[in-house]
Amino acid sequence: MTTAVLEYPEGRLSLSRPGGDPSLRAWDAADELLLEEVFRRVDAGTEPKVLVVDDQFGALALGLHRYQPDFLADSATLLEALAHNARMNPGVSAKATVMSWLEPPETSYDAVVLRIPRHADYLAWLLRWVNGVLKDDGLLFAGGMIKHLPDRSVEVFAQAVETEIVCPARKKARVVVCRRGAAGLDPWPGTWKGYGPDDLGFTVAALPAVFARERLDIGTRLLLPHVKATVSGLVSNARVLDLACGNGVVGLSALAVRPEMAVTFTDVSSQAVLSARRNVSAAFPDSPASFEHADGIAGSAGLFDLILLNPPFHEGGVVGDHVALRLFAQAAKHLSPGGRLLMVGNRHLGYHRSLRRFFPQVRQLDASPKFVVLEAGLQ
Known part of the structure; x- marks a missing residue:
């Protein structure tokens, strides 16, 4: 498998994908930009409560280790990938558990860091769910590769959350910083x-x-x-x-x-x-x-x-x-x-x-x- 080094504000991470195509990198530019924005806007000294949602292979989870974030992912692949990449970076300490939608957290968070999914319905659902766990003064950091952003993503964000900053696109990736919106999952008709x-x-x-x-x-x-x-x-x-x-x-x-x-x-x-x-x-x-x-x-x-x-x-x-x-x-x-x-x-x-x-x-x-x-x- 291919191991690549991710350089970010806190240092360097050696990352690879366990299983799958060995030629593919375990992180992308969206991970880089999300890490930069979180470190720029969230003071670790205040001991904020941080949640990482749908990380792919552990780049966000390990990159944000100083915040000791919680991890939530729909995919069962993150647990193995996170453990694998944690072993490759022995100086990085991260929680060893990954929550799923089977038992999602009910805690309130100061910051939620989210990989934007490819499908608009799932994005709309996620943003409404985030509104239920984000504190009133909390921040949502959402990022993805531009070619993988769902259709109508601007409209989906506008209907669910308050977009504060649309960061300039870099390396074909985009990050938006949002505040909690009023929209919730109940009675949103798109859940089922x-x-x-x-x-x-x-x-x-x-x-x-x-x-x-x-x-x-x-x-x-x-x-x-x-x-x-x-x-x-x-x-x-x-x-x-x-x-x-x-x-x-x-x-x-x-x-x-x-x-x-x-x-x-x-x-x-x-x-x-x-x-x-x-x-x-x-x-x-x-x-x-x-x-x-x-x-x-x-x-x-x-x-x-x-x-x-x-x-x-x-x-x-x-x-x-x-x-x-x-x-x-x-x-x-x-x-x-x-x-x-x-x-x-x-x-x-x-x-x-x-x-x-x-x-x-x-x-x-x-x-x-x-x-x-x-x-x-x-x-």
Whole structure:
């Protein structure tokens, strides 16, 4: 993996990405500018209460270590990245815990440091949530790479918070400094959006950080008939995993066929886990389903008879198959004898070739101009 040195007002940090594409840097210009603005405007001598939201690989968390900030992230990847990069910088002391939306903080903060997400709905939700935890005289520092800022971001900020300073763009990054606004999450209508029942037989809804929360994506639509056919042939005590579950629609389709079956839902996004849990509770309240917030399959998860997967092909602003390859490797280690991986993926990514690196048996079940459904097994 590539290690790069981030120079910031307090010194230098050696940072790298654990896993993923080894050629990619673990920080960007938005991290640099956010650190500069926080050190310029927040006096550490006053012992301010600081919260870092959706840091990527620990650059903000470690860079702001003198403030001893709290960390909150939707993604489960931050915990490993933070621990990894803390070990690379032994002189830096940072808290070892990362909160998620499963149990967000209820503390009031003098400063909130936020990476601007790519999606406008999630940004709008975040800003309203920040209004609920930011002190009256507190500051919000929000930054991101300009090419990744969501559409209508200026409008989204104007509707939620009081923008105090729009810092000059540098190195293709932008930081804005804001004051608390009046807008809150209650009764904002954008928190939950969904679809169904129609041909699903149940309704799903999801929080703003969740993939395809307003409509069934066409890849999943191609996969669902094969899920139903495969699940109907499983024994009653089979274990099923909805890996990268999103709103849980794939695992819910399995439960629609066999509601007594033990289905585990797992996702790197805590908002996805919350959404799947809500949807299962509404559609199948007696289900023995379980839910995990994890980057892939937890090592203690055990073996599964069927793993269902629609792998993400992007991580932040990076597009590729590196996430899918990591999930394929984990799936191969967590299949029971005779178990199968059933997945849908973008045709152009050539997953049939990638799967053969981990599974001796791979066959195509279905295809459309953009997607392909594949089944893989160890024997």
